[in-house]
Amino acid sequence: MSKVVVLKCGGSIVDELSEPFFGSLHELKKQGYKVVIVHGGGPAINSVLQSMNVQTQFINGQRKTTKQVLDIAEMVLAGQINKQIVRALEQNNLTSAGIAGSDGGILTADFLNEEELGYVGQISNVQIHLIKTLLDGDYIPVIAPIARTEDHQTLNVNADTAAAAIASALGAKKLLFVTDVPGILKEKQVINHTTPDEIEEMIGAGIINGGMIPKVQAAIKSLSQSLKEVMIVSGQSMFVAEQSILGTKITMKKEAAFK
Numbered sequence: 001m002s003k004v005v006v007l008k009c010g011g012s013i014v015d016e017l018s019e020p021f022f023g024s025l026h027e028l029k030k031q032g033y034k035v036v037i038v039h040g041g042g043p044a045i046n047s048v049l050q051s052m053n054v055q056t057q058f059i060n061g062q063r064k065t066t067k068q069v070l071d072i073a074e075m076v077l078a079g080q081i082n083k084q085i086v087r088a089l090e091q092n093n094l095t096s097a098g099i100a101g102s103d104g105g106i107l108t109a110d111f112l113n114e115e116e117l118g119y120v121g122q123i124s125n126v127q128i129h130l131i132k133t134l135l136d137g138d139y140i141p142v143i144a145p146i147a148r149t150e151d152h153q154t155l156n157v158n159a160d161t162a163a164a165a166i167a168s169a170l171g172a173k174k175l176l177f178v179t180d181v182p183g184i185l186k187e188k189q190v191i192n193h194t195t196p197d198e199i200e201e202m203i204g205a206g207i208i209n210g211g212m213i214p215k216v217q218a219a220i221k222s223l224s225q226s227l228k229e230v231m232i233v234s235g236q237s238m239f240v241a242e243q244s245i246l247g248t249k250i251t252m253k254k255e256a257a258f259k
Ligand SMILES: Nc1ncnc2c1ncn2[C@@H]1O[C@H](COP(=O)(O)OP(=O)(O)O)[C@@H](O)[C@H]1O
Pocket: 009, 010, 011, 012, 013, 040, 041, 042, 178, 179, 180, 181, 183, 184, 185, 186, 207, 208, 209, 210, 211, 212, 213, 215
C-alpha cells in the first residue's frame, strides 16, 4: 500500500479544526499520502455525563467506565464526534467515511483492568482490512476509539492508544497527534525535537502532565523501524508547510531526525 499517515484528532480540538488543518490534509494527499483519522472526544463525553449528573474519574489518563458511561462514550464518540468530523471533512472537499474501531473487527481488546477501570480496553489485535478497503476507494477513514473483546463485549479505548495501535498495524510512515497546543511545551516554548529519555525526564519533573502523558506514552510505544518519528501538532495551524511539519517531533534518538 502507498504511504499512510495517521492523524489522531484530539477531543480538545474537534470544535476548532480550521482552514489550515484541512489545508494540511490536502497537502498530505498531494504528497501521495493516504490519510487515516482516529479521533477522541473526552470533553464531549464529560459534558454529556455532567448534564446527566454522572460523576466521571480518570486513572492514569484512562476514564473509569461503568456500563452507563460506556453507553454514553460509544454514543458520543461513534455518533456525535465521528459524524461531526466527517461533516467538516466533506465540507472541505475531503471524502471520508466514519466508522468505529468495533466495526469490521478493526480493534480487538482485552479488559485493561476490569476491577479498577471497568469497560476499558487494552488493544490486543488490529485488523486493517476495512481501513484498507476505504483507503483503496480514496476515502479518509474516520475511526472512533471503540473496541470489542473476543466475545463481542464493547470497550472504551483511549484515543491516543488506539491511534498508535492503528498506525503500527498499517505500517504508517507518519503519526501525528493533533491537539490544542502547538507541541510539547517547556517554559511556554515549543520543544521542536525530543526523545523517549527526555520525555521520561519531563514527566518525572512534572513538565509533561495530564492529557499529554497518554499521548507521549502512545507516541513512544509506536516508534519503530517503519515509524521513525511521531509529531505533536496544533489543529489550529498548518502542520505541513513546505515539506516540513511544525510542532514537536519525537524520535528514538536525536541524530535520527537529521537522517
Ligand atoms: N508539557 C506540556 N506541553 C503541552 N501540553 C501539556 C503539557 N503538559 C500537559 N499538557 C496538557 O495536555 C493537553 C493536551 O492533552 P488533552 O487535553 O488530552 O488533548 P486531546 O484531547 O487533544 O488528546 C494540553 O491542552 C495541556 O493542557
